[in-house]
Amino acid sequence: MKRTLVIGANGALGTDLMGIMDQAIPAVHADFDITVIDHVRTFIKKAKPKAVVNTAAFHQVPACEENYHRAFEVNAIGARNLAVVCREERIHLCHISTDYVFDGRKNAPYNEQDLPCPMNTYAVSKLAGEHMVTAYGSVDVSIVRSCGLYGAIPTRAKGGNFITNMVHLGRTRDRVTVVNDEIVAPTYTLDLAGAILLLLESKGRGIFHMTQSGHTSWFGFAKVIFDVLKLPAELVPIKASEFQSKVHRPAYSILDNRRFNQLTGHPMRHWETALRDHLRDMKAQSIF
Numbered sequence: 001m002k003r004t005l006v007i008g009a010n011g012a013l014g015t016d017l018m019g020i021m022d023q024a025i026p027a028v029h030a031d032f033d034i035t036v037i038d039h040v041r042t043f044i045k046k047a048k049p050k051a052v053v054n055t056a057a058f059h060q061v062p063a064c065e066e067n068y069h070r071a072f073e074v075n076a077i078g079a080r081n082l083a084v085v086c087r088e089e090r091i092h093l094c095h096i097s098t099d100y101v102f103d104g105r106k107n108a109p110y111n112e113q114d115l116p117c118p119m120n121t122y123a124v125s126k127l128a129g130e131h132m133v134t135a136y137g138s139v140d141v142s143i144v145r146s147c148g149l150y151g152a153i154p155t156r157a158k159g160g161n162f163i164t165n166m167v168h169l170g171r172t173r174d175r176v177t178v179v180n181d182e183i184v185a186p187t188y189t190l191d192l193a194g195a196i197l198l199l200l201e202s203k204g205r206g207i208f209h210m211t212q213s214g215h216t217s218w219f220g221f222a223k224v225i226f227d228v229l230k231l232p233a234e235l236v237p238i239k240a241s242e243f244q245s246k247v248h249r250p251a252y253s254i255l256d257n258r259r260f261n262q263l264t265g266h267p268m269r270h271w272e273t274a275l276r277d278h279l280r281d282m283k284a285q286s287i288f
């Protein structure tokens with residue numbers, strides 16, 4: 001897929017998308033803010049991309065509670081602006097969304113027909129963004145919901161990711177507690193970038209659930225990190241109710257990837273295989 005515009009090109013997912021796409025066009029926040037439609041239009045008209053992938057988001061979850069105006073401005077109005085301009089220019093828009101649109105009460109993998117029920121402001125604003133893309137875009141849109149992202153480039157919005165947090169805590173504390181009753185599918189941004197490319201090439205339209213296969217808890221995720229990197233601290237499982245957080249998060253956010261798998265014939269690999277490969281790469285480069 002040539003000449004795809006990657007919005008958020010220096011972010012965690014955006015960097016990996018830039019790395020694997022042929023003649024991709026980068027856009028970083030300094031190029032334009034997705035909340036300002038005139039700037040979006042000027043950039044896209046000049047760049048003339050064949051497709052647009054939007055990774056830009058306001059996704060510091062607790063900060064979204066404090067600043068819900070900005071959450072809706074970026075995650076919903078920003079998505080709307082891109083959908084409007086892509087429709088005007090007849091360009092495919094692929095918009096990145098989240099597993100957090102669900103509340104987790106199903107306790108079984110969510111498919112694309114399941115009714116969302118977001119539990120916090122970030123999640124509501126991302127769901128609003130999905131509706132904006134569908135309502136203002138043409139039929140030529142795709143929405144990718146993913147989960148628990150990590151990769152070589154830390155998430156810009158958070159200045160790190162779950163792995164960098166664990167590495168820091170595992171080397172500076174005697175004891176690290178991690179939640180054992182929130183179930184996730186940790187997803188490697190490089191694998192997700194490859195899957196998004198496949199989705200674009202396969203002309204997937206509508207909503208797609210795209211995560212690494214299998215599932216674990218945050219504790220299970222941490223256990224592999226501690227194991228591979230031989231972190232010295234004691235790792236202790238705790239319940240989410242023991243973890244002090246003002247924000248409600250789904251206890252179960254596994255996405256059923258069947259629609260993507262059937263379209264492309266290429267299921268994403270198991271989370272543990274991807275994670276172990278990534279950690280070994282980072283170790284080999286002396287990053288961890």
Ligand SMILES: NC(=O)c1ccc[n+]([C@@H]2O[C@H](COP(=O)([O-])OP(=O)(O)OC[C@H]3O[C@@H](n4cnc5c(N)ncnc54)[C@H](OP(=O)(O)O)[C@@H]3O)[C@@H](O)[C@H]2O)c1
Pocket residue numbers: 007008009010011012013014028029030032033034035054055056057058059074078096097098099126146147148149150154155156157158
């Ligand atoms: N991280 C996760 O676990 C997770 C899970 C599920 C879904 N997602 C979704 O995955 C997507 C990508 O996440 P990521 O971890 O790659 O994010 P990231 O590293 O924070 O990258 C986001 C990029 O978007 C840019 N950006 C933010 N606001 C913008 C605006 N108003 N206009 C233009 N650019 C803007 C950022 O630039 P600046 O930093 O310069 O502002 C950054 O380059 C997001 O849509 C997120 O909601 C993430």
